[in-house]
Amino acid sequence: MIVIPIAKNTFKECVRDKLLYNLVIFGVLIIASSLVLSSITIGEVKQIIVNLGLSTLSVFGTLIAIFIGIQLVFKEIDKKTIYSLLAKPVARHEFILGKYFGLTLTLLVNILVMLLGIYISIFYLRHSFQLADLQILLAAMLILIELMLVIAIALFFSTFSTPVFSALFAFCLYVIGHFSSDIRQYGLSSDSFAIKILSGCLYYLLPNFQNFEIISQTAHGQFLATRLYLLSVLYGLVYSAGLVLLAILVFQRRNFK
Amino acid sequence: MSVVVSTENLSKAYKAGFWKTKTISALDRLNLEVRENEIFGYLGPNGAGKSTTLKLLMSLIHPSSGKAEILGKPVADLSIRRHIGYLPENPYFYEYLSAEEFLSYYASLFDFSLAEIRTKVEYFLKLTDISHARKLQLHKFSKGMLQRVGIAQALINDPKIVFLDEPMSGLDPIGRREVRDLILLLKKEGKTVFFSTHILNDVEVLCDKVAVLNRGKLIGSGHLTDLISQEVSHIEIVVSNINFETVSQAVGSSAKISHSGMTLRLELRADTPLAPLVTRIENAAGKVLAINPVRQTMEDYFFKLINRDAIPEGKPSIVSTNNS
Numbered sequence: 001m002i003v004i005p006i007a008k009n010t011f012k013e014c015v016r017d018k019l020l021y022n023l024v025i026f027g028v029l030i031i032a033s034s035l036v037l038s039s040i041t042i043g044e045v046k047q048i049i050v051n052l053g054l055s056t057l058s059v060f061g062t063l064i065a066i067f068i069g070i071q072l073v074f075k076e077i078d079k080k081t082i083y084s085l086l087a088k089p090v091a092r093h094e095f096i097l098g099k100y101f102g103l104t105l106t107l108l109v110n111i112l113v114m115l116l117g118i119y120i121s122i123f124y125l126r127h128s129f130q131l132a133d134l135q136i137l138l139a140a141m142l143i144l145i146e147l148m149l150v151i152a153i154a155l156f157f158s159t160f161s162t163p164v165f166s167a168l169f170a171f172c173l174y175v176i177g178h179f180s181s182d183i184r185q186y187g188l189s190s191d192s193f194a195i196k197i198l199s200g201c202l203y204y205l206l207p208n209f210q211n212f213e214i215i216s217q218t219a220h221g222q223f224l225a226t227r228l229y230l231l232s233v234l235y236g237l238v239y240s241a242g243l244v245l246l247a248i249l250v251f252q253r254r255n256f257k
Numbered sequence: 258m259s260v261v262v263s264t265e266n267l268s269k270a271y272k273a274g275f276w277k278t279k280t281i282s283a284l285d286r287l288n289l290e291v292r293e294n295e296i297f298g299y300l301g302p303n304g305a306g307k308s309t310t311l312k313l314l315m316s317l318i319h320p321s322s323g324k325a326e327i328l329g330k331p332v333a334d335l336s337i338r339r340h341i342g343y344l345p346e347n348p349y350f351y352e353y354l355s356a357e358e359f360l361s362y363y364a365s366l367f368d369f370s371l372a373e374i375r376t377k378v379e380y381f382l383k384l385t386d387i388s389h390a391r392k393l394q395l396h397k398f399s400k401g402m403l404q405r406v407g408i409a410q411a412l413i414n415d416p417k418i419v420f421l422d423e424p425m426s427g428l429d430p431i432g433r434r435e436v437r438d439l440i441l442l443l444k445k446e447g448k449t450v451f452f453s454t455h456i457l458n459d460v461e462v463l464c465d466k467v468a469v470l471n472r473g474k475l476i477g478s479g480h481l482t483d484l485i486s487q488e489v490s491h492i493e494i495v496v497s498n499i500n501f502e503t504v505s506q507a508v509g510s511s512a513k514i515s516h517s518g519m520t521l522r523l524e525l526r527a528d529t530p531l532a533p534l535v536t537r538i539e540n541a542a543g544k545v546l547a548i549n550p551v552r553q554t555m556e557d558y559f560f561k562l563i564n565r566d567a568i569p570e571g572k573p574s575i576v577s578t579n580n581s
Contacts, residue, residue: 005365009351016353080349084410087315087343087420088366089335255318257271 002094003101010102011109014068024110027060031117035124045125051219053118054139058215060114061107061147062174068106069154070166072099073251082256093248100155100244107147115140132221139218142229145236146212150174152243153207159250176202177209211235261418261449262291262314266323269309283309285473286323291418291451291466296444298464298481299453300559306473307453308346311422314451315343327418339367342411346422346453348403352396356387356406359395363410381409386435400427408439419443421452425459437463461485461555469562477562484558489550492531494523499543507537520546 014020034052073096076082086095118136123129153173157166176183180203187199211232214224224232267287273279284306291297301307312318314325316332325332328340350359357378364374382388385405390398395406404427411419421440425433433456440450440463454460460467461481468478477484494512496504497520504521505514513524525534527550535545 002366005362009354009362012358013351013353079352080345080347081351083312083315083317083345084343084348084350084363084407085366086317087338087341087345088363088414089338090366091335253319256312257318 002090003098006090006095006098007100007102007105010072010099011105014064014103014106017068019067020064020106020110023060023064024113027056027110027114028117030056031114031121035121046122047219047221049118049121049125050136051215053114053121054136054143054215054218057111057114057118057140058143058146061110061143062150064107064110065103065147065150066154066167066170066174069103069151070158070163070170072103072155073158073247074161074163074166077256086256092252096155096159096244096248096251100151100247103151103155104144104148107151108144111140111144111147135218135221135223138224138229139214142212142214142224142232142236145233145240146209149207149209149236149240149243152240152247156243156247156250159247159254173207174209177207178213179210180206180208181210207239208235258293258295260290261293262289262297262325262327262451264289264310264314264323264325267310267313267320267325268322269306269313269318270321282473284313287470287475289468289475289478291449293449294444294447295465296440296450296463297452298460298467299451299470300455300457300460300467301453301470302455302563304472305470307470308422309473310470311343311345311420311451311453314420315341339414340417342414342416342419344404344407344411344419344421344424347426348407350395350403350406350410353394355392355394356382356398356409357391359406360409360413364413367414377413381413384412384439385409401429401432404428404432404436408436412443416448418449418451421450423454424452425454425456433459457555457559467555469559471563476565477558481555485553485555489527490553490557491527491551492525492529493547493549493551494525494531494534494545495547495549496521496523496538496543496545499538499541503541504538504543507541507543508534 031049031053034049037048037052076085076099082095086092115137119129119133122133150170154166154170157169161169183199184203187196187203190196190199214232217224264287267284267289268282269284270280270282273281287306287310289310299307299310309318313320314327314332327337330337351362354362360378360381361374364377369377382391385408387402387405387409390402395403398406404424408421408424411421424436424440428436437459440452443450452463464481466478466480467484469476495517499507499521501514501516501521504523508514508523508525511525511529515522515524525531531548535548538545
């Protein structure tokens with residue numbers, strides 16, 4: 001499996017990127033600051049830690065997914081490292097998959113580090129764990145699926161666009177994807193048939209990031225229904241696979257002048 | 258010996274301009290054959306299409322028309338890449354990796370066991386003389402050292418055919434000599450070497466066969482011995498201790514005379530009797546430093562071809578232009 005060494009090298013590349021260090025350190029600091037916040041705030045301590053912790057994990061994960069994701073392919077072409085790599089027995093789809101899984105692995109490790117921070121914070125304040133705390137792990141895994149979708153979007157754009165435009169497109173899709181239901185509601189309440197159709201198309205075509213909004217529920221100790229959770233995971237994986245496939249199709253046709 | 262690399266009417270054209278209406282030909286109907294265990298020199302001035310050909314052979318770019326085969330299979334066939342090595346022009350590698358990590362990474366792209374990878378990395382670090390810098394990240398490497406790493410990665414899979422794009426570029430005289438020796442060693446090991454260059458002296462020293470490319474077109478090819486005349490084209494005499502006027506009187510109008518530092522350089526026809534001429538120079542108190550029979554060089558052949566192919570100035574190499 002040629003994908004594995006490419007993914008491993010991408011992981012190494014990400015780990016040695018200063019941007020990742022800055023983001024991870026900043027993220028861990030924010031999680032640590034939840035300890036201070038919770039001590040001066042009235043209310044459920046765990047709720048604050050989980051809310052702040054998972055939000056940090058999601059926001060910083062998204063930043064890493066977009067800003068490193070958009071450079072995954074572009075950098076290889078720009079720095080001409082792709083010339084010698086593709087002259088080896090590496091199929092172009094293996095290259096794209098390796099890059100994708102390399103960054104996914106990076107984010108998985110990043111999530112695990114931050115998750116550890118959240119659990120340490122909870123243990124520090126409560127001196128015990130409860131079964132319900134497992135929800136945080138489940139929520140973090142759903143955030144990982146969300147981030148896999150963000151990586152797929154960034155990777156797709158990076159196969160044919162410059163980092164600036166890729167970042168712009170990926171960020172726009174991410175923001176719009178958080179308002180999918182609103183777009184649909186607006187369309188349904190509109191009298192115009194054209195707007196109804198357009199909003200319907202946008203709702204089904206654009207990635208729906210609302211499927212992954214689980215942080216608030218988790219902070220309040222509410223379990224997401226298993227079926228809904230699994231459907232969200234499936235949605236994220238299928239959408240990501242579709243985008244990676246598109247990225248492969250674009251990449252197959254490229255000339256490396 | 259069997260043909261290991263062949264191209265048939267291989268062409269590459271790019272769309273250019275804002276509306277992509279212009280077509281610029283980078284390579285035009287190239288027909289080449291390289292045989293097993295040959296050192297094949299691919300010559301041409303900058304922008305001739307040498308790197309384009311190599312990228313087509315590596316399947317890094319897709320041909321507009323024609324076909325190319327390596328070891329009897331289309332270049333897009335992934336299986337042939339197990340048997341080839343490629344050094345790109347001005348190689349760039351992963352800056353964040355050390356030389357050792359980089360070679361291990363590339364070796365891991367083949368079906369080698371971990372022990373084999375370790376052995377190979379060790380061997381090629383030594384062969385290319387970068388063992389001392391094995392732990393150093395590649396962004397700290399000089400251009401010459403990067404070229405060595407590039408050569409090491411091209412050879413890591415023990416390829417049957419090695420493609421080297423301008424392998425001498427950026428190297429100091431010692432480095433160039435080492436690469437030359439390495440290419441000869443590869444031939445001795447039974448490998449085929451296809452290398453592009455514009456350093457004509459290297460071609461003369463190394464190649465069995467050459468092809469000359471200009472403006473995307475093949476303008477000459479053949480065995481080196483057939484292309485370069487073995488007969489003496491003229492004689493060159495270097496003299497000193499004598500001034501221009503005296504030497505012109507001594508040799509008459511049969512020689513072209515030119516200044517070369519503190520000496521004078523006489524260029525004579527190949528059939529000129531030398532003994533009376535030398536006597537006349539010595540009688541005029543001159544000193545004959547050297548008498549060199551000059552044969553046609555690769556440089557002469559190259560320039561003859563390039564000049565013959567010269568396109569009138571100002572005419573761009575655009576093969577077709579749609580109205581825009």
